[in-house]
Amino acid sequence: MFTPRCVYAGLAAAVLAACATSDPGSPAPTVGPNLGRSTTQQEIAAWDISIPPSGAGLPAGSGTVKQGEAVYVAQCQACHGPKGAGKPADALVGGVGSLATDNPVRTVGSYWPYATTLFDYTRRAMPATKPLSLSNDEVYSVTAYLLYLNGIIAENAVMNAQTLPQVKMPNRDGFVDHSRR
């Protein structure tokens, strides 16, 4: 007698809809030895660096456009070019209005739907030669600089945990969610 491929215990009903599309073969095991250790809140806080569009989890700190320009010149410009123009790495500025043309230019300004993603990715992955080396203030400020270069925020704007999630990106409504197709 085979155990069903899906685990029903302890699940919200909504989760069950897409069950069992793969090989029945031998059934997947459903019961484990419970060897995980409980995690402390401090451990979670140290590792949890993902920032959703709501801004939940954004750290304390802030940054200005002017501070961000200095960070950009020192940390980013060598790969992303002066003022985010690109080359050798991706262009970060420009292209608004180009997406429906035959020569779309997809940048932070023209394509990215959420400003929180810019903070998240810069903090976790940039600069490529030394990821996780920027302070939160530096990430906020270089985020501010790039949003300013794209004409999305004013030159005197300050980016922090409150202001960043409120930034409306030009292509905010440019995506069609295909996950529930």
Added chain:
Amino acid sequence: MSRKNQSSRTQAVRASSEDTRRKSRRSFLARSAGIAGASVTALTARTAQAAQEIAPAPPWMQTMGAPMRGYGQPAKYEDKVVRALTPGYPTIAPGVGTSRTPLHALEGTITPAGLHFERHHNGVPDIDPAQHRLMIHGLVRRPLIFKMEDLARYPMMSRVHFLECSGNSGANSLSPKPPQTSAGVIHGLLSCTEWTGVPLALLLNEAGVEPGADWLLAEGADAVAMSRSVPLAKAFDDAMIALYQNGERLRPEQGYPVRLLLPGWEGNMSVKWLRRIKITQGPTHTKDETSKYTDPVPGGKALQFTFEMGVKSLITRPSGGMRMPGSGWHEISGLAWSGAGRISRVEVSVDGGTTWKEAALQGPVYSKSATRFRLPWEWNGTRAVLQSRAVDEKGNVQPARAAWLAQFMPQQRYHNNAIQTWEIAADGSVTNVYA
């Protein structure tokens, strides 16, 4: 083109050694024999050649063989069977880019671990398994942290699944002219492996998912902390926390010591070097599910969260850059796969899609796995246009190139599952053509 080829071939033959000349004469005679059938002349010639071909005592029979070794390697004569490297930014970030499985040089369905394709966003991390941890937190009753030695004690399952980068075959959509290179370079961001690991559902049940949660975020421990959002339904369907690849621990390039495996979905989501799973409400909208891995469609919008890899097939032999060794009997051999389930049928055309013949599928046919197809073929030595078309158990049919292109904006680089066309010229050369 064929004249140029012929003249360079002539030069090559002139420059070759006596040995090579004998060999090419042999193969010429063998070809003639094939064409003429069992004519007495050809048989006599073949017998004479065979006498020269077989040494009474080859050197490897006259000396002791090599001793055993701790980890075997391919024969030295196979040293050309390697991944093609395509770095994205060789000077500034050498670990960014891809390497591609030499599909044209392989048979069967399982990709040797050392030839599995790679796509790294900032290189391969050197992770000490004793220090690595997997954390499960977010909307769970009991946030958990696992050591690798803990995970190794869990009940496991083994599954054969393909993994395909959604940028695979992108050259065939991005390049205005068909790229003249091998099947592996064009389509080799596809590999197939027997994966072994722990069902993700089992670990999530131990943590206890809270009501209202519907997505998770998976994050790797590489230098971009690669992160992707995954609907929770997939986690409870067939997602695996994979520890083993073809029986041995994962290779560093494949996520050692632990990776996520989401069967049938775009490779980028099967996050390597997995360190964190956060149960969430809604997706996180990470950089690699917004600015990349999205599919612009006519009108200017883009499809987001296009996870499943479409039904697809590809003739690997004969394929681009090869030269037919002669007319006569050949086996057309290739791979088919679908992110939606099992391959149910593969058809092959040798006349550019005018007529189709059903190929034999090499069993067992697994769900979301590469399936080998074969069709015997008598090549008459004239121009032929080869295509394969796969159908999966859900009735999805692999599209022609024009139909696939029409769905997207120009320069679409992801999810190209269009039919591949190889043209065989009368001189036996095989090229990539758009059809």
